[in-house]
Amino acid sequence: MAYVSSTRPLLAAALALAFGAASAAVPAAPDVARHQAQIDKIVIEISPQRIEAYVRKLVSFKTRHTMSETESDTVGIGAARRWIKSEMERCGAGSRLQVAFDSHVAPVSARISRPTEIVNVVATLPGAQAASKDRIYVVSGHYDSRNTDVMDAKGDAPGANDDASGTAAVMEMACVMSRYDFDATLVFMAVAAEEQGLIGATHWAEQAVQKKLNIAGMFTNDIIGSSRADDGRIDDKQVRLFAESIPATKEMSEPVRTLIATGGENDSLPRQLARHVKEVGERYVPDFKVSVVYRRDRYLRGGDHMPFLARGFAALRFSEPNEDFAHQHQNVRTEGAMQYGDLPEFNDYNYIAKVARVNAAALASLSLAPAAPQQVEMRTDKLENNSSLMWKPNTEPDLAGYRIVWRETTAPQWEGSMYVGNVTEATVKLSKDNYFFGVQAVDKDGNTSVATYPTPKR
Template sequence: MPRLSITAGLVAGLFAASSHAAPTAPDVTRHQAQIDKIVVEISPKRIDAYIRKLVSFETRHTMSDTTSDTTGIGAARRWIRSELERCGAGTSLQVSFDSHIAPVSARISRPTEIVNVVATLPGTQDASKDRLYVVTGHYDSRNTDVMDASGKAPGANDDASGTAAVMELACVMAKYKFDATLVFMAVAAEEQGLLGAGHWAKTAREKNLNVAGMFTNDIIGSSRADDGRVDNKQVRLFAQGVPATKEMSETVRQLVATGGENDSISRQLARHVKEQGERYVKGFKVNVIQRHDRYLRGGDHMPFLEQGYAALRFTEPNEDFSHQHQNLRTENGKVYGDLIEFVDVDYTAKVAKVNAAALASLALAPSAPQGVKVRTDKLVNDSTLVWQANPEPDVAGYRIVWRDTTAAGWQGAKFVGNVTEATINMSKDNYFFGVQAVDKDGNVSVASYPAPLR
């Protein structure tokens, strides 16, 4: 076990009675009863009903009918809102529309109102309620022609599956209390250029909202590949490393300078989601893909990434493109189109359970420590990390985590107590480090990567 020395102004004498005494660590491996209950409550039957209702609107194209009560995107968004209001009755869930007018552009032929349906579950801890975790699915749909606003486009998998998962998450989690705030969104106009998510993310940045993490669920409805293979035991989680920008921010520059390309805030969030998702959904793998999205493709997490937020994408392991962005038809005995018959709701429910476990664990845990740095003023083989104290009143202390430079996930951890500095006899030349905050119930924050302290 690595040797540790600990210093901090307020607790300098904590272990004076025994220089070898180790601080008592909360149990970070046990299941949280509240999270177990939430995961169990996620219902494939309800998810199936949500998807079927969304498909019944025939098309949810962004420029489709907004006045009908039975067809088009207007009817769809009004139903989503009413359903969230119904299931959130008697809880703290706050449901509203977030809208703006999109001007004419490559995929918008006339000025069009873009409407997101937003359900917010306010946090209950004063120190955490301004920290937000956002989860989305897009409720618009399309067929082969992205400008076809009247042809049938059921969009069962893309993305009624993700929208249904988000609705189920909101309805189940609204009955519980969390330290941080959860935002559940059915966003619009993904197919027309990520317009709904883009508007919300831009507004969030303008308001300086503390969005500590965002997930989008897009195409999470099928476990069957185009060659017939069934894989219902994993989901892909796309996580950006270094952003592809013309100029680097100072934060990104420090990542690159210290070899931390795999320690971006999105990769740190992905490690947390993988750990918590696999802990609470047994036999199901969260396969972290170290790309921002599928090869040269995109989704609603990208506007959040562009605004500097940590953001991830959930997608099924193997897409079947004959059931995606296709006009409904049968050719040579093969059925094309995004139909409900090709959706595996049990699989979608598993992905929703992973979302639920991750969101709940994030919203119950402290925030990621700020001001984390590693001392570089002396040439020594030990590594000394410093950080700012967390604001949450229930923080029990901090963990230093580490991994080999070739490893994707954390391989070791040491609880160092309620301190703001610790030294470990492992060289910063040979390992990557992170610092996590731990509360008294054993909830663990996302890790923070240390910048150099010269």
């Protein structure tokens, strides 16, 4: 059987012994490490100049506070959302990109002083493969802004980094990727009222549940604009990717209970998605690290991925490596030599483009690949040092087969893999006591799905 081992020589030797005799029985594995030409083109086309233009246009609306002006064409959140929609319609003209408002009225709450219309701008690129088009990947940034007083709907709140940076990245991805075909569906969202309590994202995520949408993955990009720390250090070589393990809920669901029972706290749906994003992002964006942080978000803080997590979807947050709080949630002012405020001159547009490229590469890879295998189980009917896995077959017409991936229990990333062909059961001569396993679906072009963690077969 074709396999890629970890660098550990003993593991490689064990695999060679276990599978060498059977190699003729399995077709050659697709090249899962090669660059896909379509993804390379998308990554190259992401433009820091266009991203900067989007950010500066968003800043020009003075404030995008959720309860700010909606009638003006030049000031306030109403003008901002109409411009975002028209710009995505313009750049998606002639493509299959469908742009619409998603609107509801939020009642009075802790950060909403009067009933307020909350409007998300949603651009949908339908999948082109019948077997995959109902599988959806969502990417968002929030276009609302705030200054020091979260209830101040009139004062200037430029929000260049928080979160015009994420909104501009999402707009750029939508415009570039609308020119390409993908098997699964992509949704690009500029969401509102993040600063007032994640209201826009919560509404859309709840609607996804009510409509029984198959949200296979969600990214939010929030505060991805600056490569400069508050002490002046420049770090433009990495982005933080926050990935939740066990959700902090009062009651434990059966899937979570199974994760804990098998030691799989690091194999939650978000962590599996993060592994995939890191592998693909670092492949297509050279000299740039995706630093997976084993937390839902920054310490006791949150973002628009959290409503998706709360509803059981795999969701992640991208954020710059070092936040500068003088340029976040601050009234624009000068104190001595210090300039406060979230102004566009403090952004690094080449850095934002790198983060957008990681997003785009991951989204493209996920939406070109087959779905993650379902009903993956580990056999437990006898005591043995082998590990036998079984799964339900995929239905995609371009499916090539499956591969089993593994890592030692202390390792964060997959360390080895074995292509097993188009089968629904396979055995690895490695002990389930000592390794974690996953199963990925692979198409004929070498696109791989997120790995699925096995549950015990009783």
